[in-house]
Amino acid sequence: MSNMLEAKGINFAYPSVNVLSDVDISVQAHESHVVIGPNGAGKTTLFKVLSGEMFPQSGKVWYNGEDVTGLDAWERVQRGIGRTFQVARLFAEQSVLNNVVLALECRERIKGTSHGAWWRLHSSRELVDEAMSRLAQYGLAVRSEDEAANLSHGDKKRLELLMTLALNPKLIMLDEPTAGMAPDDRRSVVEMINRLREDEGLTLLLTEHDMEVVFGLATRLTVMNQGQVVASGDPETVRRDPMVHEIYFGKGGSHA
Ligand SMILES: Nc1ncnc2c1ncn2[C@@H]1O[C@H](COP(=O)(O)OP(=O)(O)O)[C@@H](O)[C@H]1O
Numbered sequence: 001m002s003n004m005l006e007a008k009g010i011n012f013a014y015p016s017v018n019v020l021s022d023v024d025i026s027v028q029a030h031e032s033h034v035v036i037g038p039n040g041a042g043k044t045t046l047f048k049v050l051s052g053e054m055f056p057q058s059g060k061v062w063y064n065g066e067d068v069t070g071l072d073a074w075e076r077v078q079r080g081i082g083r084t085f086q087v088a089r090l091f092a093e094q095s096v097l098n099n100v101v102l103a104l105e106c107r108e109r110i111k112g113t114s115h116g117a118w119w120r121l122h123s124s125r126e127l128v129d130e131a132m133s134r135l136a137q138y139g140l141a142v143r144s145e146d147e148a149a150n151l152s153h154g155d156k157k158r159l160e161l162l163m164t165l166a167l168n169p170k171l172i173m174l175d176e177p178t179a180g181m182a183p184d185d186r187r188s189v190v191e192m193i194n195r196l197r198e199d200e201g202l203t204l205l206l207t208e209h210d211m212e213v214v215f216g217l218a219t220r221l222t223v224m225n226q227g228q229v230v231a232s233g234d235p236e237t238v239r240r241d242p243m244v245h246e247i248y249f250g251k252g253g254s255h256a
């Protein structure tokens with residue numbers, strides 16, 4: 001298998017604190033790669049470096065073999081790296097349907113087939129139909145006329161994922177996609193993430209705290225602690241790693 005996204009020797013420091021020390025990570029096509037580790041381990045910082053939101057002091061990032069270390073976030077999106085945020089980024093006062101239509105409009109603009117101000121909704125019938133069928137595919141069509149602000153946490157996350165999908169990513173990065181969710185919402189988000197990989201052939205890179213979620217979707221795990229990668233491998237191997245138990249799961253291993 002070839003590496004889709006790869007980072008080597010990543011060092012990142014804020015002015016007063018060193019956050020990432022010599023981090024290596026490789027994500028292969030079609031895996032659900034979950035980065036776990038205690039709060040403050042550097043997971044979100046690593047995601048920002050991989051997505052181009054921040055630049056490392058040293059180290060390199062490749063996407064499908066291309067050195068993207070110097071590219072900004074938008075250029076990485078254009079190459080196929082999508083991402084969602086810990087708090088879903090939606091047009092809260094727009095309908096669910098309009099949110100997806102806006103994302104599809106954005107795709108058309110990137111392709112150069114549509115022009116004008118991005119915020120002016122003047123979509124073709126085809127885009128509206130496409131948005132409806134994407135909503136239907138993931139059980140959100142019944143909510144199409146609702147204001148996005150009124151959705152549950154889980155449906156907001158699923159809508160955000162649909163909007164990310166509109167840009168045709170090959171890899172989607174999700175930072176704590178189930179944070180703060182009730183169990184039902186959490187399950188529906190996990191189910192959608194698994195479908196993205198199994199049905200749509202996408203590659204996923206996630207961070208996650210909830211161990212049930214982690215083992216419900218991970219095909220590979222990377223464990224971070226204090227800015228370093230301390231283990232990486234298939235979930236069962238990582239689960240049995242004594243050092244991981246000590247650092248992450250606690251000495252009694254009560255969470256794993
Ligand atoms: N903007 C910032 N300025 C200074 N330090 C920060 C900033 N953001 C995060 N940190 C620090 O970087 C470390 C790693 O944070 P983060 O990447 O958010 O970890 P995680 O996502 O694993 O919880 C923490 O010690 C955090 O306090």
Ligand SMILES: [Mg+2]
Pocket residue numbers: 043044045
């Ligand atoms: Mg974080």
